[in-house]
Amino acid sequence: xxxxxxxxxxxxxxxxxxxxxxxxxxxxxxxxxxxxxxxxxxxxxxxxxxxxxxxxxxxxxxxxxxxxxxxxxxxxxxxxxxxxxxxxxxxxxxxxxxxxxxxxxxxxxxxxxxxxxxxxxxxxxxxxxxxxxxxxxxxxxxxxxxxxxxxxxxxxxxxxxxxxxxxxxxxxxxxxxxxxxxxxxxxxxxxxxxxxxxxxxxxxxxxxxxxxxxxxxxxxxxxxxxxxxxxxxxxxxxxxxxxxxxxxxxxxxxxxxxxxxxxxxxxxxxxxxxxxxxxxxxxxxxxxxxxxxxxxxxxxxxxxxxxxxxxxxxxxxxxxxxxxxxxxxxxxxxxxxxxxxxxxxxxxxxxxxxxxxxxxxxxxxxxxxxxxxxxxxxxxxxxxxxxxxxxxxxxxxxxxxxxxxxxxxxxxxxxxxxxxxxxxxxxxxxxxxxxxxxxxxxxxxxxxxxxxxxxxxxxxxxxxxxx
Amino acid sequence: xxxxxxxxxxxxxxxxxxxxxxxxxxxxxxxxxxxxxxxxxxxxxxxxxxxxxxxxxxxxxxxxxxxxxxxxxxxxxxxxxxxxxxxxxxxxxxxxxxxxxxxxxxxxxxxxxxxxxxxxxxxxxxxxxxxxxxxxxxxxxxxxxxxxxxxxxxxxxxxxxxxxxxxxxxxxxxxxxxxxxxxxxxxxxxxxxxxxxxxxxxxxxxxxxxxxxxxxxxxxxxxxxxxxxxxxxxxxxxxxxxxxxxxxxxxxxxxxxxxxxxxxxxxxxxxxxxxxxxxxxxxxxxxxxxxxxxxxxxxxxxxxxxxxxxxxxxxxxxxxxxxxxxxxxxxxxxxxxxxxxxxxxxxxxxxxxxxxxxxxxxxxxxxxxxxxxxxxxxxxxxxxxxxxxxxxxxxxxxxxxxxxxxxxxxxxxxxxxxxxxxxxxxxxxxxxxxxxxxx
Numbered sequence: 001x002x003x004x005x006x007x008x009x010x011x012x013x014x015x016x017x018x019x020x021x022x023x024x025x026x027x028x029x030x031x032x033x034x035x036x037x038x039x040x041x042x043x044x045x046x047x048x049x050x051x052x053x054x055x056x057x058x059x060x061x062x063x064x065x066x067x068x069x070x071x072x073x074x075x076x077x078x079x080x081x082x083x084x085x086x087x088x089x090x091x092x093x094x095x096x097x098x099x100x101x102x103x104x105x106x107x108x109x110x111x112x113x114x115x116x117x118x119x120x121x122x123x124x125x126x127x128x129x130x131x132x133x134x135x136x137x138x139x140x141x142x143x144x145x146x147x148x149x150x151x152x153x154x155x156x157x158x159x160x161x162x163x164x165x166x167x168x169x170x171x172x173x174x175x176x177x178x179x180x181x182x183x184x185x186x187x188x189x190x191x192x193x194x195x196x197x198x199x200x201x202x203x204x205x206x207x208x209x210x211x212x213x214x215x216x217x218x219x220x221x222x223x224x225x226x227x228x229x230x231x232x233x234x235x236x237x238x239x240x241x242x243x244x245x246x247x248x249x250x251x252x253x254x255x256x257x258x259x260x261x262x263x264x265x266x267x268x269x270x271x272x273x274x275x276x277x278x279x280x281x282x283x284x285x286x287x288x289x290x291x292x293x294x295x296x297x298x299x300x301x302x303x304x305x306x307x308x309x310x311x312x313x314x315x316x317x318x319x320x321x322x323x324x325x326x327x328x329x330x331x332x333x334x335x336x337x338x339x340x341x342x343x344x345x346x347x348x349x350x351x352x353x354x355x356x357x358x359x360x361x362x363x364x365x366x367x368x369x370x371x372x373x374x375x376x377x378x379x380x381x382x383x384x385x386x387x388x389x390x391x392x393x394x395x396x397x398x399x400x401x402x403x404x405x406x407x408x409x410x411x412x413x414x415x416x417x418x419x420x421x422x423x424x425x426x427x428x429x430x431x432x433x434x435x436x437x438x439x440x441x442x443x444x445x446x447x448x449x450x451x452x453x454x455x456x457x458x459x460x461x462x463x464x465x466x467x
Numbered sequence: 468x469x470x471x472x473x474x475x476x477x478x479x480x481x482x483x484x485x486x487x488x489x490x491x492x493x494x495x496x497x498x499x500x501x502x503x504x505x506x507x508x509x510x511x512x513x514x515x516x517x518x519x520x521x522x523x524x525x526x527x528x529x530x531x532x533x534x535x536x537x538x539x540x541x542x543x544x545x546x547x548x549x550x551x552x553x554x555x556x557x558x559x560x561x562x563x564x565x566x567x568x569x570x571x572x573x574x575x576x577x578x579x580x581x582x583x584x585x586x587x588x589x590x591x592x593x594x595x596x597x598x599x600x601x602x603x604x605x606x607x608x609x610x611x612x613x614x615x616x617x618x619x620x621x622x623x624x625x626x627x628x629x630x631x632x633x634x635x636x637x638x639x640x641x642x643x644x645x646x647x648x649x650x651x652x653x654x655x656x657x658x659x660x661x662x663x664x665x666x667x668x669x670x671x672x673x674x675x676x677x678x679x680x681x682x683x684x685x686x687x688x689x690x691x692x693x694x695x696x697x698x699x700x701x702x703x704x705x706x707x708x709x710x711x712x713x714x715x716x717x718x719x720x721x722x723x724x725x726x727x728x729x730x731x732x733x734x735x736x737x738x739x740x741x742x743x744x745x746x747x748x749x750x751x752x753x754x755x756x757x758x759x760x761x762x763x764x765x766x767x768x769x770x771x772x773x774x775x776x777x778x779x780x781x782x783x784x785x786x787x788x789x790x791x792x793x794x795x796x797x798x799x800x801x802x803x804x805x806x807x808x809x810x811x812x813x814x815x816x817x818x819x820x821x822x823x824x825x826x827x828x829x830x831x832x833x834x835x836x837x838x839x840x841x842x843x844x845x846x847x848x849x850x851x852x853x854x855x856x857x858x859x860x861x862x863x864x865x866x867x868x869x870x871x872x873x874x875x876x877x878x879x880x881x882x883x884x885x886x887x888x889x890x891x892x893x894x895x896x897x898x899x900x901x902x903x904x905x906x
């Protein structure tokens with residue numbers, strides 16, 4: 001498919017602006033640009049067709065099953081889009097007087113109130129623009145807390161080896177040394193390993209619960225107690241909140257602060273990699289350390305981006321929260337967990353669950369046995385699913401499971417979809433024994449086959465140039 | 468109540484049987500009993516779609532949308548072409564995940580590759596990433612790229628946006644590094660002060676162009692000074708201005724960043740916006756976030772992939788260049804679309820008209836007794852005036868459906884005009900100000 005630049009025709013254009021109705025002014029010569037930027041020159045028809053062509057080579061949640069573990073690819077309600085597009089939200093300047101932004105404040109306050117109730121927290125900020133950004137904000141709460149107490153010896157953040165890569169990266173951005181602890185055989189925190197690393201230098205612990213293998217850590221109260229006893233704080237990575245919302249609250253598990261991915265749990269769309277929103281909640285004693293905008297709110301606080309965050313994403317999340325309400329929130333969690341367990345049950349006997357027990361909202365398959373027998377890897381199965389119109393599960397994560405495929409069906413899929421996915425996976429399982437070769441080279445029916453990533457990294461071509 | 472769960476009661480029963488439990492609550496048996504919620508959440512009952520629509524529309528109605536916006540300060544009211552609003556709402560673009568699976572994401576990957584190319588064209592730089600959160604975080608990430616073992620101090624112009632300064636300060640607080648703010652003189656970065664502050668431990672200097680006060684900085688001279696001291700030079704540029712303004716590359720910048728909101732994104736109460744980041748080839752592997760690269764598949768077909776992933780958190784963990792994962796992909800797609808719809812000439816037109824209207828407004832305002840420009844340097848589409856009886860003036864403008872400039876300092880107003888304001892709208896604003904001050 002041609003690039004937009006290859007479709008550009010010199011002199012072609014859309015007519016967007018009228019002629020200027022005031023006297024022209026020029027930049028001083030020393031500040032003027034010498035050559036025009038080579039942006040595409042297109043008619044509106046060209047643009048419409050180009051993006052429609054691109055659109056056909058994208059797999060959205062609307063296209064089919066998307067069991068991408070830890071990403072919560074649930075259906076994104078259309079009404080939420082319509083609400084976020086209301087001129088009363090889109091047309092408002094973030095620095096207009098407060099009395100002109102009462103609706104904005106109402107959205108933020110209402111969303112904060114509901115999310116505090118769901119998570120068991122006392123304060124909330126919507127300034128972080130994504131999950132990792134929320135982690136950064138949350139760990140900064142921990143840092144400010146220790147600093148305010150003059151407790152400078154706390155230099156370490158503990159992270160289990162099953163954690164998302166953002167956790168250790170976040171701790172490093174906050175100036176902490178990362179202490180990785182090995183998970184126990186059941187995939188949960190090994191209490192002895194935790195005790196061994198806790199001490200006067202512990203700033204805090206970052207944990208997901210349910211964890212990345214889809215298991216609720218039943219020792220959670222003991223874990224958070226131990227960390228607190230050592231003088232550290234507990235950070236809850238809300239990536240997996242969808243499993244437990246309305247059922248159990250991170251605040252009641254002993255966590256002091258939390259981030260949520262509104263683009264996972266609260267159904268705002270992922271946008272092909274953002275914008276998300278990483279709301280951060282905390283207990284009352286941390287509220288004074290929450291970020292503010294130096295211009296829009298009040299100076300003297302930390303700040304993680306301009307203004308008050310990805311507001312229109314919060315609008316979508318609030319519309320979703322209003323729709324589900326107090327019964328719908330736990331209903332979503334229960335069905336997410338039921339769907340995951342049902343799909344796992346359907347696959348048992350062929351594929352090997354990494355942890356063969358009830359799971360929460362997601363589960364991990366260990367394909368090392370299949371690979372040993374047939375040579376077909378987790379990657380081969382994932383790529384073969386693409387030909388079947390199913391988005392591959394998360395691959396090779398968490399790092400503690402070899403040949404891992406991590407499936408999270410979410411609550412918005414029906415039994416027909418789950419049965420179909422199980423059927424496809426069964427077919428692929430048999431194919432692995434009969435025709436491994438074709439799986440090594442899958443997918444076969446897409447616009448491209450497997451791209452050469454080594455070449456991409458060795459000889460980077462990161463922009464188009466006129467040949 | 469509203470629900471997006473398709474399973475019926477009977478289907479749920481069937482599924483529970485297949486799993487081998489008797490109720491959904493049984494699935495939560497790992498959760499310690501004393502932690503399970505026994506009371507319903509204290510939030511309202513769920514709503515039908517129509518009720519949601521009513522409730523949200525009522526909140527939106529509590530906000531005020533002005534017919535004329537003469538305020539900028541980091542969020543700009545440019546005209547957004549219709550097609551730019553329509554295409555990103557297509558569900559495929561809207562609901563897809565980060566394109567890790569290249570074979571089923573070529574459309575997304577190509578759109579990012581095209582966006583990267585456009586940002587390179589606009590800035591003159593060699594390589595762009597797929598976006599970060601906003602202009603402020605782009606500045607903070609750029610500063611982090613520049614630090615090495617010996618050079619840890621970051622300098623930022625005091626004429627940068629206050630939110631940018633505060634965000635960079637926060638990121639520096641995270642890593643325990645020092646931020647020094649270069650003083651402002653006559654609305655611009657104080658060159659002499661910068662010279663003194665550029666010590667051997669300085670990693671980078673950041674300047675915003677045009678700056679927070681709308682003034683155009685002598686960006687080339689600032690860059691030369693920075694390079695003489697062995698530090699890297701970061702420019703934060705307004706992307707609309709770049710259609711006509713000397714590129715960061717030509718001003719000597721090592722990294723160009725900025726707030727991409729003017730490229731087709733609504734003001735939206737502050738977000739989502741878009742941080743663009745571009746750098747020289749030399750700094751390519753230090754850029755944070757996603758970068759799309761071109762390659763081929765086994766049959767030699769052109770293909771796009773997320774590339775250079777060895778920099779990123781999911782591979783490097785605590786040694787990653789940043790923790791960024793989700794970025795602002797759909798906003799980058801929107802910005803790309805905006806640049807395509809406007810084209811090089813349309814972009815230049817938006818820039819020239821914004822500048823012309825700001826100068827027209829400034830000229831007319833300053834013809835009023837008591838109103839004068841705070842700074843005498845060249846400016847693009849924002850400027851500061853002294854304004855007697857500032858609060859009265861701004862309320863009178865509000866009554867006339869005009870959001871006036873942002874009050875700053877003792878008696879200052881930071882004004883902004885874009886191509887969206889017609890001459891008649893500007894004349895109306897000026898006559899309101901005149902009327903108030905004549906009283």
